[in-house]
Amino acid sequence: MGAGILSGLRIVEISAFIAAPLGGATLAAMGADVIRVDPPGGGVDIGRWPLHRGRSLYWAGLNQGKRSVTIDMRHELGQEKVARLITAPGDGGGIFLTNLPVSGWNSYDELKKLRRDLVMVVVTGNRDGSAAVDYTVNAALGFPFITGPEDAVGPLNHVLPAWDAMTGFLAATAILAAERHRRITGDGQLVELSLSDVGLAVAGHLGLIGEAVLEEQPRGRFGNHVYGTFGRDFVTRDGRRVMVLALTPRQWRSLVEATGLSGEFRNLEARLGLYFNNEGDRWRGRQEISDRLQEWIALRNLSSVAAAFDAERVLWGPYQTFKELVAEDPRASAANPLFADVEHPGLGTYPTPGSPLRFGAADPVPPRPAPRLGEHTDEVLREFDL
Amino acid sequence: MGAGILSGLRIVEISAFIAAPLGGATLAAMGADVIRVDPPGGGVDIGRWPLHRGRSLYWAGLNQGKRSVTIDMRHELGQEKVARLITAPGDGGGIFLTNLPVSGWNSYDELKKLRRDLVMVVVTGNRDGSAAVDYTVNAALGFPFITGPEDAVGPLNHVLPAWDAMTGFLAATAILAAERHRRITGDGQLVELSLSDVGLAVAGHLGLIGEAVLEEQPRGRFGNHVYGTFGRDFVTRDGRRVMVLALTPRQWRSLVEATGLSGEFRNLEARLGLYFNNEGDRWRGRQEISDRLQEWIALRNLSSVAAAFDAERVLWGPYQTFKELVAEDPRASAANPLFADVEHPGLGTYPTPGSPLRFGAADPVPPRPAPRLGEHTDEVLREFDL
Numbered sequence: 001m002g003a004g005i006l007s008g009l010r011i012v013e014i015s016a017f018i019a020a021p022l023g024g025a026t027l028a029a030m031g032a033d034v035i036r037v038d039p040p041g042g043g044v045d046i047g048r049w050p051l052h053r054g055r056s057l058y059w060a061g062l063n064q065g066k067r068s069v070t071i072d073m074r075h076e077l078g079q080e081k082v083a084r085l086i087t088a089p090g091d092g093g094g095i096f097l098t099n100l101p102v103s104g105w106n107s108y109d110e111l112k113k114l115r116r117d118l119v120m121v122v123v124t125g126n127r128d129g130s131a132a133v134d135y136t137v138n139a140a141l142g143f144p145f146i147t148g149p150e151d152a153v154g155p156l157n158h159v160l161p162a163w164d165a166m167t168g169f170l171a172a173t174a175i176l177a178a179e180r181h182r183r184i185t186g187d188g189q190l191v192e193l194s195l196s197d198v199g200l201a202v203a204g205h206l207g208l209i210g211e212a213v214l215e216e217q218p219r220g221r222f223g224n225h226v227y228g229t230f231g232r233d234f235v236t237r238d239g240r241r242v243m244v245l246a247l248t249p250r251q252w253r254s255l256v257e258a259t260g261l262s263g264e265f266r267n268l269e270a271r272l273g274l275y276f277n278n279e280g281d282r283w284r285g286r287q288e289i290s291d292r293l294q295e296w297i298a299l300r301n302l303s304s305v306a307a308a309f310d311a312e313r314v315l316w317g318p319y320q321t322f323k324e325l326v327a328e329d330p331r332a333s334a335a336n337p338l339f340a341d342v343e344h345p346g347l348g349t350y351p352t353p354g355s356p357l358r359f360g361a362a363d364p365v366p367p368r369p370a371p372r373l374g375e376h377t378d379e380v381l382r383e384f385d386l
Numbered sequence: 387m388g389a390g391i392l393s394g395l396r397i398v399e400i401s402a403f404i405a406a407p408l409g410g411a412t413l414a415a416m417g418a419d420v421i422r423v424d425p426p427g428g429g430v431d432i433g434r435w436p437l438h439r440g441r442s443l444y445w446a447g448l449n450q451g452k453r454s455v456t457i458d459m460r461h462e463l464g465q466e467k468v469a470r471l472i473t474a475p476g477d478g479g480g481i482f483l484t485n486l487p488v489s490g491w492n493s494y495d496e497l498k499k500l501r502r503d504l505v506m507v508v509v510t511g512n513r514d515g516s517a518a519v520d521y522t523v524n525a526a527l528g529f530p531f532i533t534g535p536e537d538a539v540g541p542l543n544h545v546l547p548a549w550d551a552m553t554g555f556l557a558a559t560a561i562l563a564a565e566r567h568r569r570i571t572g573d574g575q576l577v578e579l580s581l582s583d584v585g586l587a588v589a590g591h592l593g594l595i596g597e598a599v600l601e602e603q604p605r606g607r608f609g610n611h612v613y614g615t616f617g618r619d620f621v622t623r624d625g626r627r628v629m630v631l632a633l634t635p636r637q638w639r640s641l642v643e644a645t646g647l648s649g650e651f652r653n654l655e656a657r658l659g660l661y662f663n664n665e666g667d668r669w670r671g672r673q674e675i676s677d678r679l680q681e682w683i684a685l686r687n688l689s690s691v692a693a694a695f696d697a698e699r700v701l702w703g704p705y706q707t708f709k710e711l712v713a714e715d716p717r718a719s720a721a722n723p724l725f726a727d728v729e730h731p732g733l734g735t736y737p738t739p740g741s742p743l744r745f746g747a748a749d750p751v752p753p754r755p756a757p758r759l760g761e762h763t764d765e766v767l768r769e770f771d772l
Binding site: 005006017018022025026030044047048049050051052056057058059060061062064108126127131132133135136137138139140141142143144145146147148149152154155156157158159160161162165166169170172173174176177178179180181183185187188189190191192193194196197198200201202203204205206207208209210211212213214215218219223224226227228229231233235241242243245247248279280283313315316317318319320321322323324325326329331332336337338339344347348350351352353354355356357358359360361362 | 416433444524526566613619634669717
């Protein structure tokens, strides 16, 4: 399939929704040949929102750069074809990624009979195979009770399907680790991961499980304040919002310099008995710091805030709606080499990302649209003599 | 360093905060020897919250299973030692991961002189090297304006540093892809990725950039409703919260069966002119569906809701605070093989995750604590003759 650091790898994907499809799209954007197999008419995610003119922008995004094959897998003939496709010979082949239930014909044990060095990565909801999705994992993890305004009641879901996306990227990691092992030893293997384990591992790495065990009163809900240091949103004179942070002493000095509020902040430190070079003290004084800073920012338009902050290397950024993002931010346009303006059949033309990974030793893979459902069925059946 | 699918790989990490450290911890949990180098006294993240008894649970979580070396890199002697450590010989060595500024002695061009096949992965804020962190990337991407209650005003940050975590996992993917390339061709390379590109790519894959370009009115803020289908939080009689979803027709039937509300929902469909087997129609009728369902759930305690839902395979899950998670959920305890009760020196003992990836062909790496800062300085200096 041409350019890309993973040129020569071939992955067969049977999947739905986000985690496995994003894992496959990530590898496709690095040059792997990713063949997604769906039932005729498409899987359960074929019409997933957001839509445009009734067609799924979600499906188009999560299947970029793949080949699409439709085969009826309810019957033995179709199952046999897909099993032979998954286990077709070739150095970079014999890799199967799925987040749909596997049993019988598409189990590791059955497929291994057709290709002994098969690498198979199975994404489940829970480790025991029971159902869980991004939303139930997030509910269980505690984040909805610490997200949102301090006076909010009840859980507040974030909209970003973060656990799905992380699981997708980890599935890509898993495939490369198992393929490395195969390259060294000749052996394939089954790799399993679950959405809830990914969420739990991340909560653990962030210290939140330790905090909940060791602290009588773990962290609460603090609105847009960044826990344990200084960071928050502010409103400019022209009604725009900005996120302003001082995570390090250098960034705090920048903020003080840019605003010229050193006298005010020194008085505040004296009055509160705090020393704002310490992150904990910036946290303890966050409300007072924010009050001063909001006064300063409220007197200025976004453009003057930006100029003052950038001159002193303040860590900050404007809030943008998705509309503002695509209208105003060059990072979300073809001015950023991450993107190209790609025409998606039946949808339209819009900036479409390639891989965010830039490999010095390999040509990048130009961003490509998703296939039409079943677009490559004949081609793939012929190519693999099925 | 023993067990693990990546046993034999060695990564030197110069890092702070989340993205690169999580990338390193991910590889360490898979058996790689990850050596994190910090200045004496620690880097800017050594005291990052959450804390316990003044010590960072965050640092302990993000550096699990690594070796820690402290060297003063402000002076030439220290720089030379670290450069030699990064470029030390060995098949699995010569891999450098960083999210701190590189220039001069630790630039790719300089280090490559010491080891021609160096793999170096550099995480930046923006692609052009300018500063951006999870919070500013999130602000720019549009999510804070679609997160939170429908009547919320202004942006609402989610608390989970999702972009950081995704970037960490992608950095792990990048290292394995570049190491594969080196194994095949003998060539090393520089790999770059930026937090903002990762965020933009994910927003693109989810269809949100396409939606913002093509739709006059892209999706708004819908509280805890799951966009374009049915999913929301509900309150049980005993005051617990549950997340309930019907993403597929099968899941919708399960919900109808479990609640015995088929008559009510049929009437509702007739009255509204909707057909709830279609996800779009479940979305259009979400308020009315939720009203019926809330009545049903409000009459039952969590335990009876759970029994009724599980019997019919409804897609649902309880909300839990972090305290409830560690107290009640076996998935967040050593009953889940993901975790072991690990003693973290100076902090205490708590369930500590290993890799969420389970490789059939390799022994798992038992969860390990983070090192004490500088714990392996002498050992590493000796081992690499520095």
